[in-house]
Structures are given as structure tokens and as C-alpha cells.
Amino acid sequence: MTITLSSALVQLFKHLSEHGIKPILVGGFVRDTFTGHPTHDLDIELYGVTSIESLETLLRPFGKLNLVGKSFGVLKLSYGGYSIDFSPPRSESKSGFGHKGFEMEWFSELDFTTAARRRDFTINAIGYDPLTDTLLDPFNGCEDLKHQRLRCVDPETFIDDPLRVLRAVQFAARYELTCDHQLLDLCHNMIAKGALDELPKERIFEELKKLLLLSAHPSIGMKLLREMGGLSFFSPLEKLELTPQDTASHPEGSVWIHTLMTLDVMASMRQGENRADMALMLAALLHDIGKPDTTIDPDGMLNAPKHAEEGVEIAQKWLDRITEDKALISRVLPLIRYHGWPRKLYRAQANESEILRLSTLVNIHDLIILAEADFFGRDFNTPKPEHFEAGEWLYERANALGVLHHPPAPLVMGRDLIKLGLKPSVEFKSILEAAFEAQLNQEFFTHEEAIQWVVTNL
Template sequence: MIPLSSSLIQLIEHLAHHGIKAIIVGGYVRDFLSGYSTEDLDIELYGITSLDKLEALLSPFGKVGIYGKSFGILKLVFDGYSIDFSPPRTESKYGTGHKGFEMAWHHEMDYASAARRRDFTINSIGYDPLTQTLIDPYGGIKDLKHKILRCVDPQTFIDDPLRVLRAVQFAARFELTCDDTLLSLCQSMIADGSLEELPKERIFEELKKLFIKSAHPSIGMKLLKEMGGLPFFTPLECFEHTPQDPLSHPEGSVWTHTLMALDFMATLRSGEWRKDMVLMLSVLLHDIGKPVTTITINNVLNAPKHAEIGVNIARTWLNKITEDKALIASILPLIYYHGWPRKFYRRKASNSDILHLSTKVCIEDLILLSKADFFGRSFNEANPQTFDAGDWLYRCADTLNVLKKPPLPLLYGRDLIALGLTPSHRFKSILDNAYKAQLDQVFETRTQALEWLKKHLVTDL
């Protein structure tokens, strides 16, 4: 039995009283059987003859959303659930891409026929909440038990290119293995250019699920490689063939290191999707400059300036999957500075160095990235239990109150005006110099700042 609230059961009984049978489908059932919970419900309704009537039947339970009503989907937020109601429907491919489908709903269709349109058997399992029985026409329960990812219908699976990336993220989230038929289908779809048909926002959403919901995102990345999908995300396909110094990276190639670092970062996620996505993508791309910078000098492998050079490569990569400029702006500095915590620790950088760094990058995020980079590898000796460089930098930045953001300026334009200066283009230069002096710790309090201003700037005007 899948537990549901008594209020939701009353809603379902209300529909049944009017001749409409409700079957819970898709992710809610799959997640419950896999030991997860979610508030998102998809309910297929059998016996619907009029969407207007359905809307009237649902309206006593809350405001019914009209989004998707044109092809048979009504939305309702009720009793802690976010519910999509829809009649059983068929989908016919008429164009390219993820949206090139014509949908038709059929109130007399049986469950097995309706479930045939679904992508994977694990998503085709239904649950009748009134009889408390599972409906599994395609063996999804068995596949979940045996950790197999299988498509429902090979003939229709290839119609939707997004399903390739869905296979990747589902395999990682539920730690499943693709069966041979599904793997072959995805390989053929990628070879035929299916990923090029997808809009970047859809690509981003599937990557988001992979990186935010997987305990081991490396499973999905390995599958994407096996499918032949890495060239679409170039230059990730070069990582496997980019060696590293065996003294610092005995695990091997940049690819192996990146996968290990991804899985370690997954253990550090906060649960706030945006912050987590910044960190996961930063880990994925932190060594993206190594394929073009790795050289051998005196029989030693090195990748000089790979972080700096990697920034522009990462920018191009990120622009291919998202229009979120703020997200990109948060990731790029992390890539540039990802080696600095250890560099600062080795030379015991000053407080002023740390203050300046805080104006370039979020130090708290930088420490997490550097930690994943440090532990995302093998070690020639016993595995370290602590990341000393990160712990040191955290203490320093916390003491300086710059873990999450740089210090606020102690001086502003109003201070210049208060000293009798007339606003002009020189204000910016004056205040920039003042802020640099503050970061250099020439002064540390507002009183000291005002004294510095009178002595060093006003006399020069």
C-alpha cells in the first residue's frame, strides 16, 4: 500500500462517485518503490468525457490551473501535493525535437495501452489508490528490483530525443544498468544527431536532475560516454585521453579524476539547488583547460595555466546548456581560482590576500570545490582524513567575515561630499583606491578610514 493522505483519498472517492477512476502513475509510484518520497503526483483519470466537467469536479478542492488544459492536463495544489490530472492519451510524432508531438486523449483506453507511451518500464507502473493495488503491464517492478533500465516500446522510444538524457539521469539516480536494447537505441539516436534537436533549457533540466538527485553522478556520466554522447558536450570527450602526473593524480586521467570529484561533491550538497548546481558544474568543468594545456617537461606532466585558460572554454560549454548568466558568472571564478586554497595554504597567505580573494569568488564555495578536487583522486599513501588547506582558509575567512561575500566598503561617496567635495567622475577612482587600501588593511575601522581619506585623498584634490 502506498500511503496517501485521507484528504486526497476523499478527492479520489469524489471523482469515483462521478464515474472517474483515478490511477496514480509515473514518478510518485516509482519513487515510493525505490524508497524515496515526493509531493509531485501524476494522476491519470479514466472515464472522462469532458475536461470542463473535470474542472468543475476539482474546483471545490482548490484553484485548478489551466496550464496544459489544451492537451488534457489540469493542475491542482492540494493538501501538500502538487497534482497533475490527465486523461489517458496517445502521442504521435509529427516533427523534430522534444516538442514535436500531437497528443490525443481517450476516455475508454485501458491502462496498458495508455502506459505504452511512457519512456521506461520503471515509469509505467500505476497504482489504484482505492483498491490499493499496483498495475504493472511492462514489468517495471521487476526491473527496479533487478536494477535494470528498460524502455517500454523501442519503436516509439526513439521519437523523443530527450529520452537519451532521461536515461542518463535515471540510471544515475536509481543506480540502474541500461539493458542492451536501450543502450543500442540511445547510441543510434546520438549518432543520428538527436541531442542537437534539444533546446538548451531541456538539456539543463536533465543535467540538473543528474547532478542534484544522484548520489553517484559518475554513473550517468559513464553511461553518457558509453552512449557516445560526450562529443556533444565537447571537450569532455578529451578528458579520458588527457593524462596527469601520477605523483599527484595516481588515479589516472582527467576523466577518472573528474568522475571521482563529482561523486565526492555530491556528498557536500546543501539541498539548495542553485548553489548545488554551481558547485557540481564547477567540479565537472574545473579541469576543462587541461586537454589543451597538458605538457611534459623533464618527464613530468603539467598543465600550466589550465585554470585560467579553462575559463573561456567553460564559458562556451555553459552557454550551450543555459541562458542563466548569473549561474555562469558564479561558476567561472570558481574554475579560475580552484587551486588557490592550497596555494594560499602553502605560502600562508596574509589576511589581505584573503580579503582580495573574497572580491573575486565566493570563498565558501571555493573551499568546497577545492575539497572535492583534493579528495576526488587516489593517493599513493594513506588517504588523508582532513583537507588542511580548506580548513585553514575557512577559519581565516570566517574570522574576517568574508566566507560568503567580500567586506562592505568603509567609505562611500557621501563621505566625500561630507568633506566638501563636488561629485565628479573622480569619485570612482577615489573610492576604488580607498577600497583597495581597506583590503590591504591600511585601515580596519570607519574612523581610521575617514582619517586616511582626509590625509591621503582630500589633500590631493
């Protein structure tokens, strides 16, 4: 197989070759060429490097080098529209606790098969020699991609790195691969022995991000995680499978099934802005996390009253365990709390004041997206609706009111009170809050009317 390379890359590889260095493209760039997932991130192993310092000298004419990974033998270069990591071939051996507990040795003359043996999956152990146009595939990764299989390279070394369990989950989802039995057993045993407990939350979150942002069907990864016995590590997700739902509104079955369907619908609605998409994907994953603790069965009809309210605290604890991103968490929690409100307000044909008030509690635009994923993330006893009418209704009204993305700006500010002759005091806060409440109740609409309201109600 020939990989078409840009003239910039050809020039770079020729330069390295002229100085006795053989570049081999490895990892994601080669894999993604096969799968049709274009990427501008390149990992290049360099054979014949005598020292990192000499490599620096050779690469400097091509752009500014990032030396952050230099102590690990990695140099980073932005060049020709690509982000390139250069490293010598190496072997690894487990020497300590966690995914970083490795000793690495550089072997510039190491053969590719031996160097590739340290990699996690066969699909990541494919190399390409751009100088000879030769594909290097010692572990049959191309065949595994063809048959949509996920296999590990070396069962003995795979278990050394606990992060590989979560990498298996996100790779299976992103490339829609079936985990082979040996790999499944390895991951199951690793989880049972507490391997995931070795991982820092930052690394867990990075793999979760790849699962939720890069896969068309994140449910594939979540199902695999369950099959591995990993849901209990992300407790209380394991409770969702045991929580039934009323078949009239959820004929698909348990909360777990509904959650997976909602995740996949939400994945199809991603906008390409990572922070916004991540907030919505997490909200989809956790929107019904309160149902296991609130589901009741009065008179044979399943219901989960206040599950959204109860779910906020559960979701916060869950999110705190996997990320320190407080801004992201604060964006997710209101979506969980109010995910049922678009349909609730639509059924009640709520007035404008209620929509204005909702805009002060949650981003209505994001809320509509989540509510739509929730609505379509299920089976239907009747023909599937073509539109999410509640969302369309709320979108139109919130947009007309100018509060689709943010709440209305207060018409009365502190400076207005000062102009009225009031001196700043602790009473300012209560006066401004009362004025804003009146504004939400549509007791006035302009700044002049707002000032008159203050004068009248002081």
C-alpha cells in the same frame, strides 16, 4: 503491493469515483514508492472523463486549479500537501521535429496497458489503482527496479523523443540502474543520427540539473553518456579522457576519472539549496576543463600550468550552450578560476590582505567546498587524509575576517568624500578604488582611520 495514501487523497479519489471516474496513479509517485524516494508530486490518469470542463467542476472544491496545461488535457492542483497533475489516458504519434513534435489523442476509455505503452521506461510505466488497491505493471517495471535495470517500454516509439536519451542518463544515475543492451543501442544510434541537436538548451539543462542534483553518484550518468557516444555533444568533455595526469598527485589516472570522482564527492556535499548546489556541481564538472589544452610533459613530469585561467573561457562557452542563466554562469566561473587557491594560499601561509583580496574575486565559502571536492576526488599514494587542512585553515581565517561569504564593505563611500568638501566628479571612482585597495592592504581598519587616510593621501 499496497501504497499508503493520506486521508486527503483517499477523499479525493472517492469523490472522483462517485462521479464515474477511475483514478490511476502513474509515473514517479509509484516508482519512487518502490525505491524509497518519497515525493509529493503525483501524476494521475483519469479514466471515464467526459470533458475537461466537467473535470474542472469536480476538482474545484479541492483547491485552485492551474489551467496552464489545459490545452494538452492536463489540470494541475495543489491539494493536501501534494502537487497533482490530472490527465486522461492518451496515445502519441510522432508528427514533427524535436521532442514536442507529437500529435496526441485523448481516449478516456483506453485500457491502462495501451496508455502506458507511450511511456519511456518500464519503471515509469507502473500504475496503481487506489480504489481496488491493485498494482498495474504490464511491462514488468517492478522486476526491473528489483534488478536495477533500465529498459524502454517500446523500442519503436522510444526513438521518437530525443529527450529520452538524457532521461536515460539521469534515471540511471538517480536510481543506480544498468542500461540494458537494447536501450543502450537505441540511445547510441539516436545520438549518432543527431537526435540531441533537436533539443532546445532549456530541456537539456533541465535533465542535467536532475542528474547533478538528484543523484548520489552523478558519475554513473556521465559514464553512461560516454558509453552512448554522447560526450562529443557536450564537447570538450570528451577530451578529458584523453588527458593524462601526473601519477604522484593523481594516481587515479586521466582528468576524466578525476572529474567523475570529484563530481561524486561534491554530490555528497550538497547542502539542499538548489542554486548553490547547481553552481558547485557545474564547477566540479568543469573545474579542470582547461587541462586538455594546457597539459605539458617537461622532463617526464605532467603539468597543466594556467589550466584554471584557460578553463574559464572554455567553461563559459560550454555553459552558454546549455543555459541562459547568466547569474548562475557568473557564479560558476570564478570557482573554476580560483579552485586551486585554497591550497596555494595555505602552502604560502598567505597574509590577511591576500585573503581579503580573494574575497573580492570569489565566494570563499563555495570555493572551499569545491577545493575540498577536488582534493578528495582522487586516489592517494599514501593513506587518505582525514581532513582538508587547506580548507579548514582558509575557513577559519576568512570567517575571522568576516569575508567567508562576501567581500568586506568599503569603509569609504562617495558621501564621505562629499562631506570632506569634494564635489562629485570622475575622480571619485579612482579615489574610492584607491581607498578600497588600501583597506584590503590593511592600511586602516575603522571608518575614522579611513577618512584620515583619504585626507592624508588626497
